Amino acid sequence: MDPWSWRKAKLRDRIQGVILGAAIGDAVGLATEFMNKDKAQRLYGDGPIKFGNANGHDFWRDGHRSRWHENDFTDDTDLAKRKVARYSTVHTHLNMSAFNLHHVLNPVVLQECARNWLKEDSPNFDLQAIVAGDQNILAKIFCKSAGVLAGVPFVNAIVKELECSVNWLFKEGEYVDASECSIEVAHVTGKGHCVLLAERLILNVLSRCSGVATRARRIRDKLTQFGWTGSLAGSRKTTPGFRLVEKYGLMVANVDPHRYDLGSMVMLKDNHITVSGSIKIAVDKVKTIAGFSTKIEVECRNIEEALEAASLSVDIIMLDNFTPDDLENTSKHIKRDFPHILTEASGGITEENVHRYAITTVDIISTSSLVQGYEAIDFSMKVSK
Incomplete structure (x- = not known):
């Protein structure tokens, strides 16, 4: 990871930690701010409040779920709850991106996929290749809509098949927030006719695999x-x-x-x-x-x-x-x-x-x-x- 990406990642983690701490503190304080002790104990008991379960998915599993219903106390309480839920979601996503899922894919099958896809797109002649020739070029891949980046191993296999190389600027599984502007996600280098032969195939695989991952994560x-x-x-x-x-x-x-x-x-x-x-x-x-x-x-x-x-x-x-x-x-x-x-x-x-x-x-x-x-x-x- 380049120094700038490392600094951004560390800053993001620190900001999320601050949000989590503030959200928990706000929620605990606001939950009892507008009632006396007797009423709070009568409604909720005096057991300890727990933030988080074994999976880290639910910060509110404390046996008193009613206290966190929408609009129970103030808008701030609900905002705090949403902040914590958002932090949990983001934190889980970052952990998932650390897994090397490409290891579960058979490398032989991966290369067969890449080879068959390339043959489908160019079974005989690539008439445009005469324009690009053998000159080495750099092509940048941009994400133009928000989503989860997925399909990296398949792109790697396509690039490898054509003796090109790719450098990823995001980890697979990371959310790319390109809702307002395009964001660079990778650089592909190699001979011009090879990079352009791979272009449409790379984009098709990325767009579809990322589409599946984005919807799946949203529903989950x-x-x-x-x-x-x-x-x-x-x-x-x-x-x-x-x-x-x-x-x-x-x-x-x-x-x-x-x-x-x-x-x-x-x-x-x-x-x-x-x-x-x-x-x-x-x-x-x-x-x-x-x-x-x-x-x-x-x-x-x-x-x-x-x-x-x-x-x-x-x-x-x-x-x-x-x-x-x-x-x-x-x-x-x-x-x-x-x-x-x-x-x-x-x-x-x-x-x-x-x-x-x-x-x-x-x-x-x-x-x-x-x-x-x-x-x-x-x-x-x-x-x-």
Whole structure:
């Protein structure tokens, strides 16, 4: 990291620390400022106030959640609460950017992806290459809309395939606030015709992978603010041929990618059950080949199917297209009688209504909206003269 970036990072950490300390102090003081001691003890007890849980996601899990409801005391209290929630979110993001997620990607597969993408764009001739020639050039990549930077390993593979080099100015997983002006995120150097051959492909991968990561993080943060501590997951409804990139974007956002393919986990859906004749027949058949290390999930449409599947010792019950009320009732039944089984809510869940499914007895919320219909982040590349 260059000295200026290091100084900016340290300054950012110090500012966030000040915000956190001020927010906690304001919240504690304002919570009791407008009542006497007897009233405070009567309403909230005299137990200690705790700021933060084991995961660092919720600063208000102290057993007295009502004291922090919106507008309970003053606007300042609510502002303080939002400051702390914002700090928690930013702090988590910075930690995530420190992980070397590219290590989970097979380097051989990465290079195959890059090679196939380049062949798709230029299967025979690159007629524009005669203009750029062999002269060495520097091209700057700009982020032009706010979002989470993701897709770095794929860009690295593309650049490597063409014997160019890239220098990143942001870490993968960092939020690039380009809402008001374009921000440089990387520099690419190499022979002119090679850099320009890679240009559109680099931008396509970055914009889509960053789009997935941005939406996924936004939805995850929304669930965190509602105090839900389960796993947000994607689905297999990915773009054909682009699954690796989209699943990776979810991982950058600290969201579960769900099963990657049909061999990663058994998922018995309605059509499997219809063809086999019953949930029991389907589960018994698949257990003969799945092996002890493979999890089995059953998609259920009502409480009767869910309890039947649970009685067969499957690992996960997917409650598909349940209303929030039915979801809460069914998941409570499962957890009461089969506490070791995971419950998953799925079907019809969007960014707008996801909070309605943030139920304590639901372990997993999966939604295809994470990998379908996401808004691409705008990137551009400009050759430096």
